[in-house]
Amino acid sequence: MKRLLPLALCGLLVPGFVCAADDDDIKDIPSQDLKIGKDANKRYFLIGPAKDAKAPAKGFGLIVIMPGGPGSADFHPFVKRIYKNAVPEGYVVAQPVAVKWNAEQEIVWPTAKTKGAVEGLKFTTEEFVDAVIDDVASKHKLNPDRVFTLSWSSSGPAAYPISLTNPKVRGSFVAMSVYKPDQLPKLDGAKGHAYYLYHSPDDRVCPYRMAEQAAKELKEAGAKVKLAEYDGGHGWRGPLYDNIADGIKWLEENATPAKK
Numbered sequence: 001m002k003r004l005l006p007l008a009l010c011g012l013l014v015p016g017f018v019c020a021a022d023d024d025d026i027k028d029i030p031s032q033d034l035k036i037g038k039d040a041n042k043r044y045f046l047i048g049p050a051k052d053a054k055a056p057a058k059g060f061g062l063i064v065i066m067p068g069g070p071g072s073a074d075f076h077p078f079v080k081r082i083y084k085n086a087v088p089e090g091y092v093v094a095q096p097v098a099v100k101w102n103a104e105q106e107i108v109w110p111t112a113k114t115k116g117a118v119e120g121l122k123f124t125t126e127e128f129v130d131a132v133i134d135d136v137a138s139k140h141k142l143n144p145d146r147v148f149t150l151s152w153s154s155s156g157p158a159a160y161p162i163s164l165t166n167p168k169v170r171g172s173f174v175a176m177s178v179y180k181p182d183q184l185p186k187l188d189g190a191k192g193h194a195y196y197l198y199h200s201p202d203d204r205v206c207p208y209r210m211a212e213q214a215a216k217e218l219k220e221a222g223a224k225v226k227l228a229e230y231d232g233g234h235g236w237r238g239p240l241y242d243n244i245a246d247g248i249k250w251l252e253e254n255a256t257p258a259k260k
Contacts, residue, residue, distance in 0.1 A: 026080040036135050041122065044132050045076055046139070047083045047093040061091040061146030062136055063248070064129055064169075068153030068177075071098025071108045082150075085241035088248060092140060094132050096125075098155075109158035112165075113183045125158040126165060133168050144258035145170060148251050150244070152176050152236070153206065157183060160214075164189035170258060171251035173198065173244070176234055178206045179214035191222030192256035196247040198228050205234040224254045 030051060036042035049060060065082065067075035076095060083093045098108050101120040109125040110118040123131075133147060148171040151159035156177020163172040164185050171194035181187075195218055199211035215227040228247065230238060 023077050023080075026077060026084055029080045029084050031076070031080060034135070036131050041099045042128060042131060043073075043097045044135075045073075045079070045095040045097070046136060047080055047095065048087075049092055049140070053089075055141055056090045056143065058145070059141035059143040061088075061143050061148070062094060062133065063087060063091055063148050063150055064094045064096065064132060065150045066096055066109060066125070066129070066155035066158060067098075068151070068155050069108075071096075071155060073097050082241065082244060086244035086248065088245070088252075091146070092136065094136050096128055096132050099128075108154040111158050111161045111183065113161065113185070114157075126162050129158075129162055130166055130168070133166075144168070145255065146252065147171075147258075148173060148248065148255070150175075150248075153234070156206075160184055163193050163195070167258070170194065170255040171196070173247045173251060174214075175236075175247075176200065176203060176206055177210075179210040181213075181217065187217060187221035190218045193218075193223045194251050194255040195223055195225045196228065196250050197225065198230065198243065198247060200230050200233050200237075202231065202233040224256075226250055226254075 030048060032046045034044055034046055065079050067079065079093065079095045087093060101118050105118055107114050107118055110121055112124050112126055115121050115124050136142065147168055149159050149162060149169055150173040152175035156174045157180060159172050159174050160179065161184055162169055164187065173196045175198040197211050197215055199208055201208045211227055215225045219225050230243065
């Protein structure tokens with residue numbers, strides 16, 4: 001079976017994949033292109049549930065996937081493939097689209113600690129993701145114990161502060177990214193949170209030592225942490241959908257239930 005990617009993403013963080021001229025393999029995956037409060041900057045895709053899917057008794061799980069690279073809508077076919085091939089039944093996926101606030105912007109997913117470096121910014125990534133969760137919850141009953149984020153590369157630095165400040169998010173899958181404590185709030189919010197860190201020791205873009213530091217400091221702050229390794233350096237490599245599924249399963253087993 002060929003591993004397909006849209007033409008716009010060929011060679012971008014997913015080495016070894018075949019370029020797809022169409023999206024026939026995901027044409028059965030339902031998706032909506034939405035804007036929160038009619039704000040064009042608060043655009044996200046809601047993927048799933050299937051048309052005939054019954055909501056689980058406790059509600060759907062939600063995985064907010066913030067793509068790496070430029071975080072653009074071009075990643076949507078790839079995110080749909082993650083939903084199809086790696087996300088368990090009973091979940092929906094939300095894909096926020098990173099906002100380009102100005103032509104010189106370097107930080108793809110600005111946070112409360114980095115917003116001063118982004119001219120024209122009107123809301124932080126923490127605020128954006130919180131609004132996305134609330135908007136999805138207005139459309140589907142959600143299981144509060146199964147709200148996770150999945151991020152990689154450029155979006156990882158935003159996933160950490162979200163995990164520390166937003167109690168709605170119970171687990172974080174952070175892949176091949178950097179860890180910068182000076183850009184984070186206090187780590188007190190990590191207590192009880194589940195972190196699945198996925199990183200290659202051969203990574204020359206985002207040093208592996210940062211993942212090791214994150215695992216150490218988050219554990220010391222009371223978090224549940226697993227640092228999973230893969231071979232080959234920066235990027236999604238090997239059986240990536242199986243590996244993503246493993247990470248989601250680990251979050252399910254280790255996330256602390258939300259407070260009533």
